[in-house]
Amino acid sequence: MTDPNPEERLYLDLLTRVWEAGDERRDRTGVGTRSLFGPTLRFDLSGGRVPLLTTKRVAWKTAAREMLWFLSGDTNIRGLVRQKVHIWTDWPLAAYVRATGEAIDRDTFEARILADDAFAARWGELGPVYGKQWVDWPVYEPAGDGLYRRRAKGIDQIAALLESLRTNPMSRRHIFTGWNVAELDGMALPPCHMTYQYHVARGKLSGMLWQRSCDLGLGFAFNAFSAALLIRMLAQQCDLEPGELVWSCGDAHVYLNHEHLVAEQTAREPRAFPTLCITRRPATIFDYAIEDFVVEGYDPHPHIAAPVAV
Structure with missing residues (x-):
């Protein structure tokens, strides 16, 4: 077979x-x-x-x-959460819990990400992933005086x-x-x-x-x-x-x-x-x-x- x-x-x-x-x-x-x-x-x-x-x-x-x-x-989870995609949420959620000590579940965290622009900008960002x-x-270019921008x-x-x-x-x-x-x-x-x-x-x-x-x-x-x-x-x-x-x-x-x-x-x-x-x-x-x-x-x-x- x-x-x-x-x-x-x-x-x-x-x-x-x-x-x-x-x-x-x-x-x-x-x-x-x-x-x-x-x-x-x-x-x-x-x-x-x-x-x-x-x-x-x-x-x-x-x-x-x-x-x-x-x-x-x-690089922010907000766009994914809007589509009910949760696969990246655990990392910023863990960072938030470590930083604040707040006991919060994933659903509540994602609801805040969707509802609050400032919260999403601060806690939904994953960095340059x-x-x-x-x-x-x-790309960095010379800006004069030995500096780069x-x-x-x-x-x-x-x-x-x-x-x-x-x-x-x-x-x-x-x-x-x-x-x-x-x-x-x-x-x-x-x-x-x-x-x-x-x-x-x-x-x-x-x-x-x-x-x-x-x-x-x-x-x-x-x-x-x-x-x-x-x-x-x-x-x-x-x-x-x-x-x-x-x-x-x-x-x-x-x-x-x-x-x-x-x-x-x-x-x-x-x-x-x-x-x-x-x-x-x-x-x-x-x-x-x-x-x-x-x-x-x-x-x-x-x-x-x-x-x-x-």
Whole structure:
């Protein structure tokens, strides 16, 4: 019998291998992980296929909304909370609780973010995370007397990437990154999915995502889908077909409190990956909306709840 999804099975094998043979480590969250260094997975994107895990339900619209938020350059959770996306709230909430000592739950904190402009500006800001680096990498210019001033508009790496793909497709420099060493300390969370590289061959666009760190139980599902979605968007904007996603990671880990997730998910049989349809071609890559994305044929096993380590 033909395996309907050998690619997802390789992910499950990695999940098992990390849990059973990973090096146990204490991490900044205090939860602890089991970790392996340097795995790589590959996903074929031809025919509209998209690596959306089927062994548990993944909230793909949340991942897509996050990607659009990155591309907007926004660094405040308010725009996400308006869309009922909560995946970034835990970090500023934890910072608020540490600073004020106030016992406050996530719903109350988010309600304040939405209702109070000053509160949102002070406590909803994440610092110069992903999107800021992607579309507004800071540039400093001489201002005289040995001083430098920050240019009003930084480097738009995404626009530069598109121009490079269109005008010099054989280049080996189709790269953007969020790892700005000078600004890491100002970020709520330094970039995990940090460097993207693209390759054009035979009319197809493939992409490689390198992550310094990946939570295989929770984060991977979003990371793989989002990276594939971005390949599809870039390919459409450049009149190319999608080729392959290559996912590579430094520290691939499973949190010690995710044992139930590993056991339940690896016991399930993968089903065929769904397909992703982009219903229109907007003028630029920055003009896509969530309504432009339709996932068809998605038949996952039920969601598996697991805590996020902050």
